[in-house]
Amino acid sequence: MFSIILKLGWKNISRNKKRTFFTILAITVGIMMLVFASSYIQGIMNGTTEVAKRMRTGHVKIMTSEYSRLERIMPKEELVLKSEDLTDRIRKIDGVKLVSQMVKFNALISKDELNEPGLVVGADPGIIKMHMGIDDMLISGKYFNGGEKEVMIGRIFAEKLGVMVNDELLLVTTDINYSTYALPFRVSGIFNTGYTYIDKHMIFVPLKFGREILDCQDSSHEILIYLDDQDKAAEFTSGIKSILSEGIYGESIVAVPWEDDEIIGELMPMVKQVWQKILGIILLIVAIVILNTMLMIVMERYQEIGVLKALGLKSREVFSMIVTEALFIGTIGSVFGVLLGGGFSAWLEKTGINFAEMAGKDMWEKFDMPLVLFGNIIYPDLTLEIIISSFFFGIFISVLAVLYPAYKSSKMLPAEAFRSKLKV
Template identity: 30%
Template sequence: MIPDTKKKVSTIYKKVKEGTFLTESSDKGIILGIRLAENLNVGLDEKIVIMSQALDGSIAAGAFHVKGLFDTGTEEIDKGVVIITHKAAEELFVMHDKTSEIAIRLKNVEDAQKVSTLIRQKLNSSELEILPWQEVSTVLEQWIEFDNGFIYLIVIVVMIVVAIGILNTVLMGVLERTREFGILLALGTKRKQILAMVAWESLFLGVIGSLFGSLLGILLTLQLGKTGINLSMFSSALTSFYMDPYIYPVSKTDHIIISIALVLVTSILVSIYPAWHAANLKPVEAIRSI
């Protein structure tokens, strides 16, 4: 790998716990997972010999000095991955200015399919295999789709809870003010005005609740976005995906707007029955009620 560009597509340089990450001049340097170092019984500045098969079929052998040890929290990576510079790999595997893989990191992961298709059309080469991440890791894509479906289910459950909460609050408020509504109707207040009053109260509750909840959610997301959520307890499940055990949530404006809109729509819908009940009270019976 090329150290400077590696940092643009991977965060593994942040996982170096001992020593330092490789630089452009580290042609004889190597970094490896901390578990692999334990298995090989090697430490910083010690020599390690790599033996493999070169591109031309010959035996590739090279001695490197350990410059750093990384700890990603994913056992399969920490005990099975070593990293050397691109220049060192060219010499070791007799690659003759060839590159085995080029990774491109996009700002939006959803653009991967479109960008890979565009690159494939531009290069128009049968010798190159251009794959979006969805094809590189189909299991991960399926897991994300499952996770998104689960999130939608959670949203539905939350909306039901919100609806019940608002309905209970508004309905109790209507029942407690039955006499007041009766007096208003007796004084000539139109039923549609009573209906609008209750609907506005419900909407107000939704606005206050959604704004407060969104603010709390944004603050929590900002904090967790810095510290991350440690999922190392589920490391065995994450191993097959080679995922960082820490996840960093982000706030998206469209998600916040959709959430607030859902709460407001729910508030209006659940106010229909309490508003209808208040608007259809009989003034005399309502005034007599306790």
């Protein structure tokens, strides 16, 4: 009997081709939207987390507890002392791939009569290259080597100051002893990361000159550690606590794993919640569209069901037939939805969605909050989990939609079904 029901269900979907086509189309479009939206949200979350790890947290970040608390205002005097020695010791620990010392400070960047405030990052050029990949983002000039007084400057910042490669810039700041100090630098290269805040405010200088301006030899504001396995960051953090508490490197030195970073640990979950709510609304819309379409295809067939019942089909068999039909339609729609949505997302995963172009360059460049590390190009991230969950969601909603009308029609007497006002 089961095989007959299956055959009947399959046959029914080809009986009214137009009706079946539009029902499958509704499910396909809904599932396609779901796959794309899920991949897009996943892409934003992953992209922001990766940039935060590359640019500000490493896998583990060492700093003073006061610097950690006031990181947004970057207190210059909050330094990890003897950071060269500490870096050497950390490098020798198993599982450590890279260690980077940094000084960070706000300074006045001046060219001729123009001056603009900027965020100066002093780090080893070789290490910036390895973990930030700034050398791949150069749009003019060459990558600096660290031996000369050279800087790398963001594209928007360079445009604001009217700076070209080989031009001279003056960096002026107050050092850790509240003396005002200035050094001239030559622009070695101009970079474009696609992250407005970085391109608009940041300037990279070799670590030794950053320290010279601040008057803090052998000290750093941050030590970023990159591990072979980032999932071991928390474990690594507890492992180095004893080294940090020796007192050699300062009174209160802390190590923070990337998961506990302000962006990744606090801001991202909030962002994720917002996106999950948006995704919930998309799911609801998709569900309503599928429910509505499936409901209609059962309700408009009450008379046909009456005929089948008059011919001797039992209520259970009518119910199974309708559910089977919904199962077939849901499966076909979900397959197409996953294929089209997945294909579209996979294509965008390679090309990216350029928001700067869509929103207009000027409008986009206004969004330059330090913690919002959203690039101008978003790359969706299609995962197997998204494909499977969307596929089964399509089938589940299709079947769920017909349960009630299927039950109702299966219980109807043939005469009642004939009297039904809903007709094709």
